Amino acid sequence: MSLIVQKFGGTSVADAEKIRAAARRALRAQQQGAQVVMVVSAMGKNTDILVDLAGQVCDDPSPREMDMLLSTGEQVSVALVAMAIHDLGGKAVSLTGGQIGVLTDSSHTRARIQSIDTSRMRRLLDEGNIVIAAGFQGVDQELNITTLGRGGSDTSAVALAAVLGADMCEIYTDVDGVFTTDPRLVASARKMMQVSHDEMLELASLGAGVMHSRSIEFGKKFHVPIHVRNSGVFTDEPGTIIGPISESDDRPVSGCALTKEEARITIEGVPDEPGASLNIFRRLADLNITVDMILQTPGSEGKASISFTVVQGDLARALAAVRDAAAELGAGPISHDETVCKVSVVGLGMATQSGVADRMFRALAESNINIQAITTSEIKVSCLVKREQGLEALRAVHGEFELDRAPAKIVPFEASQKVSQAADLAAVVSGLQAMEDLTVQGCELDDSQALITMSHVPDQPGISADIFEGVAAEGIIVDMIVQGVGADGKTTVSFTVPASEIDSARKVVEELSSKLGGDVTASETVAILSVNGVGIRSHTGVSTRMFRALSESGINVELISTSEVKVNVVVAREQGDSGLRALKAAFADVVK
Ligand SMILES: Nc1ncnc2c1ncn2[C@@H]1O[C@H](COP(=O)(O)OP(=O)(O)O)[C@@H](O)[C@H]1O
Numbered sequence: 353m354s355l356i357v358q359k360f361g362g363t364s365v366a367d368a369e370k371i372r373a374a375a376r377r378a379l380r381a382q383q384q385g386a387q388v389v390m391v392v393s394a395m396g397k398n399t400d401i402l403v404d405l406a407g408q409v410c411d412d413p414s415p416r417e418m419d420m421l422l423s424t425g426e427q428v429s430v431a432l433v434a435m436a437i438h439d440l441g442g443k444a445v446s447l448t449g450g451q452i453g454v455l456t457d458s459s460h461t462r463a464r465i466q467s468i469d470t471s472r473m474r475r476l477l478d479e480g481n482i483v484i485a486a487g488f489q490g491v492d493q494e495l496n497i498t499t500l501g502r503g504g505s506d507t508s509a510v511a512l513a514a515v516l517g518a519d520m521c522e523i524y525t526d527v528d529g530v531f532t533t534d535p536r537l538v539a540s541a542r543k544m545m546q547v548s549h550d551e552m553l554e555l556a557s558l559g560a561g562v563m564h565s566r567s568i569e570f571g572k573k574f575h576v577p578i579h580v581r582n583s584g585v586f587t588d589e590p591g592t593i594i595g596p597i598s599e600s601d602d603r604p605v606s607g608c609a610l611t612k613e614e615a616r617i618t619i620e621g622v623p624d625e626p627g628a629s630l631n632i633f634r635r636l637a638d639l640n641i642t643v644d645m646i647l648q649t650p651g652s653e654g655k656a657s658i659s660f661t662v663v664q665g666d667l668a669r670a671l672a673a674v675r676d677a678a679a680e681l682g683a684g685p686i687s688h689d690e691t692v693c694k695v696s697v698v699g700l701g702m703a704t705q706s707g708v709a710d711r712m713f714r715a716l717a718e719s720n721i722n723i724q725a726i727t728t729s730e731i732k733v734s735c736l737v738k739r740e741q742g743l744e745a746l747r748a749v750h751g752e753f754e755l756d757r758a759p760a761k762i763v764p765f766e767a768s769q770k771v772s773q774a775a776d777l778a779a780v781v782s783g784l785q786a787m788e789d790l791t792v793q794g795c796e797l798d799d800s801q802a803l804i805t806m807s808h809v810p811d812q813p814g815i816s817a818d819i820f821e822g823v824a825a826e827g828i829i830v831d832m833i834v835q836g837v838g839a840d841g842k843t844t845v846s847f848t849v850p851a852s853e854i855d856s857a858r859k860v861v862e863e864l865s866s867k868l869g870g871d872v873t874a875s876e877t878v879a880i881l882s883v884n885g886v887g888i889r890s891h892t893g894v895s896t897r898m899f900r901a902l903s904e905s906g907i908n909v910e911l912i913s914t915s916e917v918k919v920n921v922v923v924a925r926e927q928g929d930s931g932l933r934a935l936k937a938a939f940a941d942v943v944k
């Protein structure tokens with residue numbers, strides 16, 4: 353007998369009529385022969401209302417009490433959905449996270465699932481019930497109620513689908529599927545037929561609120577087929593499948609996203625020596641703060657400047673940690689900016705096609721938007737811009753890559769679904785105990801790259817577009833790009849190219865610097881070390897572990913770039929081999 357998990361987000365159970373519609377949908381699936389587990393979120397904006405209430409009662413609610421409060425939203429909706437099913441003549445039982453046996457760690461408000469007990473659900477399903485599970489919540493060893501972080505019901509649903517070996521995990525929401533960007537922000541956004549796990553992981557962590565990024569991590573790790581659909585239309589029209597392959601293989605960019613609430617922290621005068629980054633990022637990892645867009649740019653007299661972004665809500669805690677690190681390192685001054693946001697493009701295709709970054713930079717320049725910082729990974733380019741220009745930047749980029757138009761070649765829906773379903777159930781079951789553990793696929797060394805740095809470049813719209821158009825015109829594929837945060841109207845741009853291309857890349861950059869000003873340095877003797885896997889960014893300790901391993905081997909990190917699936921660092925070439933050995937040893941316990 354088939355088993356499906358149907359998750360209904362807050363928008364899909366916002367009122368009595370929607371609750372009845374959700375109940376009808378589950379009953380229909382059951383009548384068609386499936387066992388059905390529903391995972392339900394709090395009604396409408398109820399969680400926001402509860403958060404607001406807590407804020408009215410006190411300034412700094414305890415995380416434990418916050419979880420106790422927020423979990424009630426889901427408890428209301430599961431009971432109502434069960435009643436609606438009973439009223440329609442069906443059999444249903446609602447369960448809280450604790451009643452199911454969703455065991456989590458004790459990090460309140462952002463707990464991680466450790467295991468799920470399927471026995472009670474199986475028994476209820478076998479007795480003909482629809483099981484209605486409260487999303488977003490679990491309990492720790494002491495039976496304290498925990499929550500999985502805002503938006504966490506998606507994660508509950510995919511995790512339940514994984515442990516139950518479900519044939520499909522349907523995510524019902526208020527849009528037709530996953531769009532090329534948030535359709536509320538860009539009217540011409542287009543529904544994708546399918547999107548790959550890696551693309552969705554990046555999009556979700558960059559602000560595509562339609563899915564919680566940890567749920568995609570689960571989906572990828574346990575081969576759960578995920579189908580995002582609209583709860584408001586009662587048709588069999590497919591939504592978007594999140595699976596192993598991209599919608600089209602002839603497009604460099606699949607989607608784009610805006611992360612509105614970013615804050616940037618910069619620490620100048622950091623001693624350019626092994627262990628300095630570790631000192632800073634270890635403290636942030638200990639606080640469970642996810643750090644993004646880490647940029648390290650060379651400064652004068654052996655000092656570096658390190659900038660990174662955090663979500664605005666984490667700014668105060670991050671600043672306190674950074675002040676402690678700076679005091680210990682003798683670094684400073686520290687500055688921060690809360691008026692920034694991040695615009696990103698994502699696509700599996702950009703790993704093999706050149707000319708993505710420069711097109712993005714040109715589109716922003718043409719809208720007169722200055723780029724304050726850039727980071728890239730194989731499948732994304734992110735630019736930090738002024739918050740007030742974020743929306744305009746997103747629209748410019750969406751238009752530039754013609755995301756409103758369907759790609760010429762689309763991989764058929766059924767084909768991707770079949771690949772997804774070829775999951776190995778045994779692997780899912782054996783993965784149960786260590787459900788959210790970090791998976792590292794491997795550590796790599798690329799010693800064929802060279803590094804070019806342009807410093808003291810005027811910090812104005814169009815500079816990066818000029819540089820990377822020039823480089824792309826020579827047919828050179830740029831791998832990492834890091835543009836530092838400008839000081840005194842000047843900025844630093846560093847990037848890596850294949851060592852065989854260094855002369856032509858240097859020529860382009862030198863010609864530009866003779867026009868624009870700025871100094872060029874090139875190093876043919878660098879290596880890129882990387883760690884790749886799943887959940888790299890959300891497991892905040894990965895960069896720390898990497899920096900620690902390198903620092904203990906006396907290796908200095910020159911550049912860093914991070915993504916959901918990879919962290920890259922540039923080091924001196926002669927240290928590449930020892931760096932790789934150090935990383936392999938450091939990650940030996942989590943390599944899968
Ligand atoms: N790339 C995207 N594709 C689809 N929806 C998106 C995307 N990015 C952001 N969204 C937003 O996510 C919303 C759905 O998520 P959410 O409001 O959390 O719904 P739910 O209550 O169903 O969980 C959509 O209404 C849409 O505005």
Ligand SMILES: N[C@@H](CC(=O)OP(=O)(O)O)C(=O)O
Pocket residue numbers: 360361362363393394399400425487488501502503504505506
């Ligand atoms: N109710 C929780 C959990 C959740 O995932 O909700 P939704 O599915 O509506 O995004 C929240 O608002 O964060």
